[in-house]
Amino acid sequence: xxxxxxxxxxxxxxxxxxxxxxxxxxxxxxxxxIKVFIQTIPENLKELNNALxxxxxxxxxxxxxxxxxxLSVMGLDKKLNRFFExxxxxxxxIQQLKEDIDFINAVCTKAVDExxxxxKVIC
Amino acid sequence: MNCLIIDDNEIARLTLAQxxxxxxxxKLIGECASAKDAFVKILDIQVDLLLLDIEMPExxxxxxxxxxxxxxxxxxxxxxxxxxxxEAFDLRVVDFVTKPILPARFLQSIDxxxxxxxxxxxxxxxxxxxxxxxxxxxxxRRIRLNDILFLEAKGDYVQVAVQGxxxxxxxxxxxxEDKLPKHFFIRVHxxxxxxxxxxDTIEGGTxxxxxxxxxxxxxxxxxxxxxxxxx
Numbered sequence: 003x004x005x006x007x008x009x010x011x012x013x014x015x016x017x018x019x020x021x022x023x024x025x026x027x028x029x030x031x032x033x034x035x036i037k038v039f040i041q042t043i044p045e046n047l048k049e050l051n052n053a054l055x056x057x058x059x060x061x062x063x064x065x066x067x068x069x070x071x072x073l074s075v076m077g078l079d080k081k082l083n084r085f086f087e088x089x090x091x092x093x094x095x096i097q098q099l100k101e102d103i104d105f106i107n108a109v110c111t112k113a114v115d116e117x118x119x120x121x122k123v124i125c
Numbered sequence: 126m127n128c129l130i131i132d133d134n135e136i137a138r139l140t141l142a143q144x145x146x147x148x149x150x151x152k153l154i155g156e157c158a159s160a161k162d163a164f165v166k167i168l169d170i171q172v173d174l175l176l177l178d179i180e181m182p183e184x185x186x187x188x189x190x191x192x193x194x195x196x197x198x199x200x201x202x203x204x205x206x207x208x209x210x211x212e213a214f215d216l217r218v219v220d221f222v223t224k225p226i227l228p229a230r231f232l233q234s235i236d237x238x239x240x241x242x243x244x245x246x247x248x249x250x251x252x253x254x255x256x257x258x259x260x261x262x263x264x265x266r267r268i269r270l271n272d273i274l275f276l277e278a279k280g281d282y283v284q285v286a287v288q289g290x291x292x293x294x295x296x297x298x299x300x301x302e303d304k305l306p307k308h309f310f311i312r313v314h315x316x317x318x319x320x321x322x323x324x325d326t327i328e329g330g331t332x333x334x335x336x337x338x339x340x341x342x343x344x345x346x347x348x349x350x351x352x353x354x355x356x
Contacts, residue, residue, distance in 0.1 A: 020225050024143050031143045038135045067180050070205045071134040074225040 011119045015112055017077025018120070024075075029124050036121045039072055043110050046072075054103050057096065078113055082106060126242055127171055130156045131163040131186065132178040132203065137224065141176050141203065144231045151235065160184035164192060172198045174238050179204040179213065190216045199241055201234045255306065259285060261292040268292070270309050274323050274334045276301060278316040286337065311352055314342045321352060 025031045046069050053061035066086045073079050073086075085102045094102070128151050130141045138156045145151045154170065157163040161184050163175070177200050179186040187209065190200055200218040202209070203226060213221045219241060220234040255270045274286045278298035285292045294301065302310070302318055312318050313332060323334045330346075332339040341349060 023228060024140055028143065031139060034139050035136050038139065042135070064182065067205070068134055071132070071137040071224055074205065075136050075140055079225070 011116065011123065013116050013120075015078065015081065015109060016116045016120070017080070020077055021075055032124055033121065035075060036117050036124070039076055039117050040114055040121065042072065043069070043114050047107050047110055050103055050106070054100060062099075073110075076113065076117070078109070082109060126150065126173040126199075126239065127152050127154045128174045128176060129154060129163065129166065129172045129198075130176045131160060131181075131189070132156075132176075133158050133181045134178070137178065137203070140226075144226065144228060145176075147228060147232060148235055150239070160186060160189035164189055167193060167196065167198065173242055174199045174201065174219075176201050176203055178202075179209045180206065187212055187216065190218065199238050201238060255309075257304070259292055259294050261294065266292065270306065270320070271322070273310075273320050274337060275317055275319040275339055276305075276310075288335065311345075311349060313345045313349055314340050324353070327353075 021032060021035060046065055050062065050065050050069075053065060070079070070083075070086055073082055085106055128145055130138050130145075130153065132138050132141065135158075138158070142153055142156065145153050151174075154172065155166060157166060160177075160181050163177075164184070166172070167175075175190075175198050177186040177189065179202055184192075186202060186204075190197060200216070202213045202218055202221045203224060204221070205224045207223055210221050219238045222230055222234055256267050257270060259266055259268055268285065268287060272287045274288065276298065277284045277286065279293075281295060281297075282293045283296050283298050283301050285294060298312075298316065298318065302312060305318065309320055309322070310318050311321055317339050319332060319334060319339055324332050325335065326333045327341070330341050330343075332341055
């Protein structure tokens with residue numbers, strides 16, 4: 003079933019223009035991507051918080067890198083990329099890193115809520 | 126072309142699969158979440174093109190490409206970091222694209238891969254079709270050049286080794302060498318000529334070709350190294 007633009011929620015964070023360009027109205031693809039996003043991002047955030055507590059820069063680097071691919075498909079890269087500079091990880095003090103990860107948490111949690119709204123539209 | 130996607134991120138795999146559907150000549154034959162899984166799969170099935178992420182846990186895409194050696198299919202590296210570009214291109218891959226990958230950029234890489242694939246395909250078919258006739262005792266036999274593993278001088282004869290068999294030609298190795306196409310064969314020893322495409326491994330001064338040990342002499346080592354372009 004084709005979805006009309008008027009049914010699209012008004013997103014504050016997500017920018018689905020890239021995903022739309024790839025999907026070419028293939029809603030099966032969009033549903034699959036959104037479901038994985040909703041499932042994996044909270045897991046990634048949990049891992050990120052654990053790695054921060056342990057001050058494990060290796061894990062932070064790995065999780066940042068892993069999240070980048072998911073975030074870029076959902077159009078969050080422009081908002082968050084500056085926090086995902088893996089090479090800068092060791093140069094940032096821990097307090098600043100904590101603040102950055104809090105911000106990433108807040109943005110990604112809200113983005114997951116928006117993704118859930120969109121999933122309702124395309125299901 | 127049979128394509129395999131290798132990426133530890135599921136959204137990236139879904140997106141690459143969707144991009145592959147833009148070209149009906151591409152067939153997605155599998156997806157792997159790790160380079161280790163892919164390594165096993167590539168040895169098991171016919172893969173023509175890898176869409177290969179670079180930064181993955183345990184084994185990176187670059188390590189996978191290096192470990193495949195001569196069995197390496199065509200590779201398009203897909204990554205979110207540009208830092209690996211130089212190292213990746215040193216591996217003679219088709220292309221290096223950064224995520225998020227736009228459809229036009231993706232199709233550009235696919236066009237490059239298809240051109241290389243068709244060139245290789247033609248070369249392989251030509252190689253498979255070329256043949257020579259040899260006189261073995263009282264019989265004249267047709268042997269496909271691609272079936273010959275190596276040739277060995279033995280007294281007044283040259284022994285031609287093909288899979289599971291050998292034939293003897295009454296001739297000198299030099300006379301046979303002059304008649305063989307240079308793009309297939311190379312002299313590696315006073316008494317040995319090998320089919321370059323059949324070399325499995327080189328260990329010190331010895332080549333291994335389908336379980337046969339062939340010595341490499343110092344005087345021919347330079348031309349062999351130049352010919353096989355070791356990375």
